[in-house]
Each structure stands twice: as C-alpha cells, then as structure tokens.
Amino acid sequence: MTTYSPSDIEARWQAAWTAADAFKAVPSRDKPKYYVLEMFPYPSGRIHIGHVRNYTMGDVIARYKIATGHNVLHPMGWDAFGMPAENAAMASGGHPRDWTYKNIADMRDQMKPLGLSIDWSRELATCDPEYYGQQQALFLDFLEKGLIYRKKAVVNWDPVDMTVLANEQVEDGRGWRSGALVERRELTQWFFKISDHSEALLAGLDGLDNWPAKVKLMQSNWIGKSRGLQFSFGLVNGPEGHDRVEVYTTRPDTLLGASFVGISPDHPLAKALERDDPEVAAFCADVRKGGTTEEALEKAEKRGFDTGLRVRHPFDTAWELPVYIANFILMDYGTGAVFGCPAHDARDFEFATKYELPIIATFLPSEEAEEHLTDAYVPTKAERVFYNRGFAGEAWQTGAEAVDAAIAFCEANGVGHGVTKFRLRDWGLSRQRYWGCPIPVVHCDTCGVVPEDKANLPIELPYDVSFDVPGNPLDRHPTWRDCACPRCGAQARRETDTMDTFVDSSWYYARFTAPRADTPTVAEDAAYWMNVDQYIGGIEHAILHLLYSRFFARAMHMTGHLPASASEPFDALFTQGMVTHAIYTTQRGDGRPVYHYPEEVTLRDGGAYLADGTQVTVIPSAKMSKSKNNVVDPVNIVQQYGADTARWFVLSDSPPERDVEWTAAGAEATSKHLARVWRIVDEITRSDAVGDAAADQALLRDMHRAIRDVTLGIESFGFNAAIARLYAFTNTLQRSQASVAVRRQAAMVLAQLMSPMTPHLAEEVWAMLGGSGLILNAPWPQADAAMLVDAEVTLPIQINGKRKAEITVAADADAGTVEALVLALEAVQRNLDGATPKKIIVVAGRIVNIVV
C-alpha cells in the first residue's frame, strides 16, 4: 500500500477488534471499573452527525480509560417506544414493531462503521419484551411501596384522533396532527409520587460536583422550592358550603397592600358559582377556551370577573376585598387563589389598573419616595427597603427579612401558617397509546384495580392490531383486553394504557449492568458497575430525563433493585453541543425562500454562488434540518473520507459543549491531515537517517509535552485543545531531523495519543511501526517529568505593563540575578531613557515588569 486508504484500514481493524472480543465487559477485581454511557438514541432510522459527535466523545473517554488500565463498560441500546412508530403505521399501514426493528437494524449498520468501542452483546431495545417485562416488574414493586398511585387529572384530549396529547403537541389549541380543537378532559391516570422526593432531589444536586452548574440550576428551578404563608380569607357572602378562601403567598409582608382576591376559573368556588350563574359560566368557558401556547399567554390581556363576593381582611374585619375570577390564576399551583397586591406585582398592577382597584404601596425605596406608583415596584428580596405599611420586623429591612418576620407574626396571631411549596408536580405516566410498555394491572368488578402476578410478566403487546381507526388499538382488541382477575379469577379487563416513554429511559443505565437477567437488575452486577462514571448527552434532557432518572434510581433503591450508593446514578455529566451547517438560500420571484444543497453551491471571492452565477445568501451555523437542505449524512462522510476523519473533525475546532459547524472544507482538511500522518510514518519505516543528538532531544522534549497536554485535554473534555496539540506535535515530528529510532518512538506515541480519536489509523500506524499487539490495549504513555523542565526560559520584559523586550535566563535564576541582567540590557536602557525604576517585579518563569 502506498497511500492512506481509510476504507481498507477501517474494515480490517474493526474485524480485528471483533475477533479479539475487545469490548466485551466482564466484571473483574483486577482493575478499577469505568462505566461510560452516552444517551441512547431513538431509532428514527438514520443516524445523524450529532450522534457521531455524541458517541465519539464517549468513545474517546472509553478508549482512554481502557489504555489507562480500567475495566470499561460502554454499552448501547435503543429508546424504542413512542409515537413516531405509530404515526408511521398510520401513515403507511405498516406495524410499529416492524418499523422499529427495521430502523434499529439500519441504524446499527450505520453505527458499526464508526468503530465505536461498544459492547454490543449488551445491546437492548426498550420495546423488547425482555426489557419492558422487567419494567413492569419494577412498576409492581413501586406500586407496592406506594410510589405509584391513581388520581383524576385534566388532560388535553384530541376528539378526532381520540387520544391524549402532551402539552407540546397542542398548537394554538388544536391537535398537532388532526387539527381538531383540543378538549380538556378528566381521566383517571397513574402517577409516580415524585413530588414526595422534591426536597431530596433538590438537596441531591449539591453533591453532583461533576455536573454542569447550568443543568443543576435548571433542575433546581424546575423543582421550584418556595417558602410562604398559607392562610384564609373569611367570605362575607359565600355560597352554600363556602365560608373562606384559602390562599398561598410568598410575599406575606405585602398583606397590607391587598386590594382584591383572585381565584382560578377551575377553583371549587368558581365552579360552585358557575352552576347557578350563566354569566360566570360563560366567562369561565371563555377563559378555558383561550390558547394555552406560551405566545397566547404572553399576549393575553388580564381579564377578571367580579363575583360580587367579598372577603374580610385577616388583620381588620371591617376591611372588605372583592373576589374576582381571573384568567391568569392557575389552579394547579398553590391553592388556586391569591390575594392581589398591585403595588408589588406586575400582573396585579395591570389587573388593578384595568378594574380600578386601589394600589397600596407597603414598602418604598426611601422614606421620602412618592407613594403613588406608576408601575409595580418589585425589587429583589435581597434589597433593603423602607416599609411604610409594615407590621412585622424593622421599618428598614430586606424583603427576605420582612417575609420571615411576617410569617412569624401571622403564625403568632393565628393567621395561617408558614409552608414550603414545590413547583414539581407528580409525574403522570399513563398514555392512551399502543406502542409503549403496558401497565401491568387488571380492572376487576369485584376486586377493583389489581396488580398483575409477576409470574404473568411480561404482559406483551399483541401484534395483531390495526391503526386504520383512530384511538388506542388496545382498547378495541378483541381478546387481549379480556383476562382473569389475578386475585379472584373472575373475568376482568386489562389496563389498556401504556407508560410514558420517559419511564423506559429512566432505568436503562441500570439494566445495562445485567441486560439479560430475569430480574430488573442483579445486585452483584449493579454493585460492581454502578454508578455511571461519565454520562454524555444533549442539554435538551437537562430537566425531565435526568430528573426522572434520579427519581427512579431512588425508587429502585427503595424497592431493592439498586444499592443506596446508586441513588445519584450519574457521577459526572457532560452536555455536548450540536453539529450545525450553513444554510444556502435564494429568493423566488414571490419572495419565498429556496434552499440549496451544499454541493450546488460554489464559494469564491468571499461569496457563494450557484452554477449559473446567482449569488446565494449564506446563513451560518444553523441547526440541521431536512427542509432546509443542510443535513450532512454521516454515512456519506464515512464512505467518502472514512470514520476517522468524521470522528476527528467533530471533535476539533469547537469546545465540545459548544456547537460545531460542519464544513466541507474542514472535513477535507481533516482527511488530508490524517493522510499526512500516514505518510510521515510510512517515510519513517523506510528511512535510515542518523540524526544529531540535539534534534533527538528536541523531539523527545516535545513528545513528553504532548503526552502531558493531550492527556490533560482528554481528561478535562478539552478534545479540541487535545487535537490542536496533536497538530502541533505532528508538525514538530514532520520537521524533525532526529534519528530514525527517536522519530519512530515519537510516531508511536503520536499514534497512541491519537488512538482515542482515530482508532483505526492509530492501529494501522502502530502495526507499521512494529508495535506489539493492539494499540487499543497498549498502556497509555507517561510524560517524563524530567523532560518537561527546561534549563532556560525566555521571559518577556514589560515597562509599565507594556512589553518592550525579552531575555533568556537559566530557569532557576533568582530574582536578583534576573533583575540585574534585565537592567543591563541595551533595549531596556533605551526604553527607560534615563528614568529610574521605582519597582521591579520578577515572576519566576513568567515575566519581568519594570515600573517607572
């Protein structure tokens, strides 16, 4: 062979790894274990370049850990349940199962050429009965432990598709697929009691030192802990059965600024009024109909309905406040009722202005400040303000102090009590769909809701279903639904709801430790492999997936499926950025955009043009999207340049947490660089040059520095920095006049340092240079500390902070010596121009600064 030929090299080394069973993970006490996991993919049918980046990062870590003597677990699976499979079945008449397994096979075929160090013997799909049967076992254990319960809940119901929709599937009040107006329906559904663990899930974040602060913050905001006062207003003229309105507030210090009470249209009191008053009913119906999208809410005007009811202020029974039903009050937060304090809340201010309600300031920025407000005054709680209508604490205090004082005062005076609330609500897991894990319970007329016997698991999805009629096919299946009650044996009905697919992904990391076991986990294996040492995935899963997984790990511990030490299952988390690509667009005559494929566009003179010379607008760094014609298909890239080029490119240039832009020129350049490495090595194998000792030393010194820098780069997820360093080391090697023996040694180290990123080329080069065995198993090179120390250092010399000269001195020269040498320099004397230095700062090995 005379040139670098990736297709040949890559196939050969992948076969060698497979033959050696190189990635099979087997527990062993000889080495420390290391579990690296990338978020598993949804089997859409095509891998995306973003997957390549995600899995390459995991692979770099995995291969580096193998080289540093770890026993590595690096598994792969498929998040295989979910709507797209059913949508495909509805659209083209196939079966979700066939569609899914076909996609899995296709994607596996696309992934294998990437040469990832995956233990494929542990592969699983969440739609395998082997997997979801164990998930059903978990469900039953959770149910028994009280971690799951049933309650009525309002859902978005699509009357045409006869299905429940997630919030994000509702667009402008209509179902995203059917376009039908979505109704709010109350259904009895299953819930995980995740809210019981709010405090623990919040506190647990503190220990996650190797998680991005951003993700922890997002979770913390989502859990939403708040401290406030809950109390009730006495109703003066309430309807039958209603003598008070319970409210929750985080600002009890503003109680004397109350000017109205607002209740949600879904509040029991509103519902009571609705029954007798058509006007109230009309208002509530109108509000409920309003769009639920963010934009609609943003623009929605504050609207209220004066019920005519009055409440008494808790501090002054003569003081009465009106009760409004208002469109901006949510039933499912707090108590579904608030007291409005227009002076210190923007929403209440807008509302009060519209309905001409009093605006009473309770605190002001200063004692002299104007009491009449033109806008809500809402400083942060940490700010110290003057309470002109304070009732607890000092006149001058921070909002936080005032809240604490107000709660204490109210409790002492029998007005409500301080409470801690969480925003986090219980996790509804019921989905009225076919392609999901069946909920293993039975409805019996005599026994009620009865859990299935574990012996009957898995409750398998029936294959003989059709999607030609809207609704859940399980609901109308002729036989599957009918079963015997596990308790009394009488004829009963199976639950036809299936589980939210977030359930599937909440414990797969644990299942990977014993993927074929006939229990959800095996204590021994879980104890050995857990926790995940490094988890890698997209920031889009920062909240739900990671929070649910943390909850599941705790619940699995409570039910004996995981050790307590695995309650926080992911020791370290890394969230990687996307791979983007420019969009090329021109305008049609009617002004609508036309998107062009990258291969149709030529770049020249700083502009982009079509073949006919039309100038093209370039939108850089856009998310890849089929409709914008800017998707780069990894399969094409691997065919054209090889997997090593794709892997190297997605890691280079940009820091891993940031987006990286795929450019054809960049891929081309990467490929050339890898070919250059191959050529350098090829030349070394045919050379017999005798170098000089100085060149040998210089090359070896840079080699040891490269070992240090690349090792640090990989360990700190600085893959782009590691790659930059490898370029530099390659340049040094190429230009080196060192002897063949030393250049061979340097080239072998280069191969090792490159091996996590470009494993195939590394193996090839290693073999060419006469390395023994697989480079994969060769121990990671160690930097020799003695080679990292220079005898001399070059220091920049600044005068008043401006660089004016430099000096090379012995590395261990003391400050006095350096100072004398510096002052003697002609360049320094010239720049000083006769002035006397006031002070000379010598930072050893760094810099000299002369102050005049």
Added chain:
RNA sequence: GGCGGUGUGGUGGAAUGGUAGACACGAGCGACUUAAAAUCGCUUUCCUGACCGAGUGCGGGUUCGAGUCCCGCCACCGCUACCA
C-alpha cells in the same frame, strides 16, 4: 418578564491575573511540475514602506500587570414562564 450563557483576526477558536490571536480553515506568495492536482516552504489582527503605535462589544474601576476580577451599559444566543 425570570434565569443562564456568549461577545477575541476574513472564519472556527487558544490563552492557572503574566509575551493576545496557539492550532486549524480560508486567502496570498514561492518551490516541485510542460501544466494542473497532490505535496513542501513562507506570509496572513489593524495602521505603516519600516519604526512607532493601536487592539479582545462599549464606558468606568481594582492591579506593577486585565480577554480573564469588580461596577454600569449594548448586542446576540439558550432555557423557562401569568408559579402568587
């Protein structure tokens, strides 16, 4: 609205408070070649012929020394949202 992040050459981006622009892309020049491609070498922040000088979004500050720390703005991006 809230929370968070980011602003550095033509481009992607480097820089434990210590020589700003590593490394790469692109561009330019040269060598090799009949020629091109490939390859190799050199140049490439701005101003200047060169020196000098200026320079990390803008304005201040701390420091012997600031891209980095602090204060106040501006712009862009992400997440989140009537959460009482």
